[in-house]
Amino acid sequence: MEQWKKVIWSDETCLQVGHSLRGKWVTRQKGHELDQKNVLPTYKSVRVTIMVWACFTGEKVGPMIVFDEGGIGSEEYMDVILDGLFSFVDDLLGQPEEEETIRVYKEHDIIFMQDNASCHKTPKVLELLEEEGISVMKWPAQSPDLNPLENIWVDFKDHFHTRFVELYGRPSKSIDALYKYKELAKQVWSEIGQALVDRHVESMPRRCQAVIDVGGMWSGY
Numbered sequence: 001m002e003q004w005k006k007v008i009w010s011d012e013t014c015l016q017v018g019h020s021l022r023g024k025w026v027t028r029q030k031g032h033e034l035d036q037k038n039v040l041p042t043y044k045s046v047r048v049t050i051m052v053w054a055c056f057t058g059e060k061v062g063p064m065i066v067f068d069e070g071g072i073g074s075e076e077y078m079d080v081i082l083d084g085l086f087s088f089v090d091d092l093l094g095q096p097e098e099e100e101t102i103r104v105y106k107e108h109d110i111i112f113m114q115d116n117a118s119c120h121k122t123p124k125v126l127e128l129l130e131e132e133g134i135s136v137m138k139w140p141a142q143s144p145d146l147n148p149l150e151n152i153w154v155d156f157k158d159h160f161h162t163r164f165v166e167l168y169g170r171p172s173k174s175i176d177a178l179y180k181y182k183e184l185a186k187q188v189w190s191e192i193g194q195a196l197v198d199r200h201v202e203s204m205p206r207r208c209q210a211v212i213d214v215g216g217m218w219s220g221y
Contacts, residue, residue, distance in 0.1 A: 004204045005058025007111045007137065008088065011149040012072055013157075017048040017181050018171035020161045048171040048178070052185055053080050055088060056149070056192075058201040062088040064189040066182040077119040081128060085112065089134070113137045113147065144211050145221035148200035155196060160188045 026038050033039075051071055055062035065084045067076060089110060112134050114120045129136055140146070163184060164171075171177070203221070210219035 001058075001202065001205070003111075004201055006109070007113050007201075008055050008057050008062070008085070009113050009147060009149045009201075010053065010055040010062075010085070011115065011147055011153070012051060012053045012117075013153045015050040015052055015157060015160065015185060017050060017164060018161075020158070048173055048181065050178075050181060050185060052189075053084060054149070054189055055085065056152075056197050057092065058198060060088075060092060061190075061192050061194060061197055062091075064186050066185055072117075072119055074119045074122045074124070077122075078124060078128070081125060085134075086132065089132075110134045111137050113139065115139055115143065115147070116141055144214075144216055145219045146207055146211065148197075148203065148207075151200050151221065152192065152196065156189060156192060159191070160185060163188055 020040075024040060028035070028038050051067040052064055053067070053072070054064040063084050065080055072080075093109070110133070112129065114136065116139055119125070126136070164181070167184070168177070168180070171181075207219065207221050210221065213219075
């Protein structure tokens with residue numbers, strides 16, 4: 001577990017504003033299934049999506065970076081590494097007292113997990129990580145249920161949607177609205193509890209064994 005807790009888990013996800021991933025159940029009388037109070041509206045004319053990146057370890061929840069519309073390319077991911085990952089590493093290990101000080105990591109002090117998305121594997125990104133002495137975990141293609149952040153996204157999106165409905169009700173594509181949604185996403189992420197993170201990190205031995213047991217297929221995580 002001490003080794004798993006040192007891993008910096010990272011991932012991107014697309015946040016669809018105004019859309020809940022969870023099914024909603026209601027108790028109703030027979031013949032009243034289409035009453036307004038028993039149905040959820042959809043907003044097909046307005047589709048607002050936000051791409052976010054976040055990371056964490058078994059000891060600390062890391063930052064969230066919110067992108068402009070259009071997804072993540074190699075240049076955007078370089079900014080993630082520079083502004084997101086490296087600042088998080090400094091938070092974990094502490095800033096050197098003097099600017100001229102060169103920090104030398106011990107082996108496996110920092111293990112960075114990223115999946116095999118093309119923007120993650122560019123020579124610039126890999127060279128930069130190597131220069132900073134950050135080991136990158138070897139990650140299997142089509143990894144079956146191994147990244148605990150995938151599970152945390154579900155809770156994050158559920159809480160974001162609840163707060164969004166309370167504050168705004170329905171989505172808008174205005175510049176002012178998009179700014180508010182991005183700030184809300186970062187706020188909700190900052191409220192992710194360490195207990196939730198710990199629970200998922202502590203599941204890693206069980207996750208790995210479950211994947212082995214099913215021969216690399218879906219494990220249930």
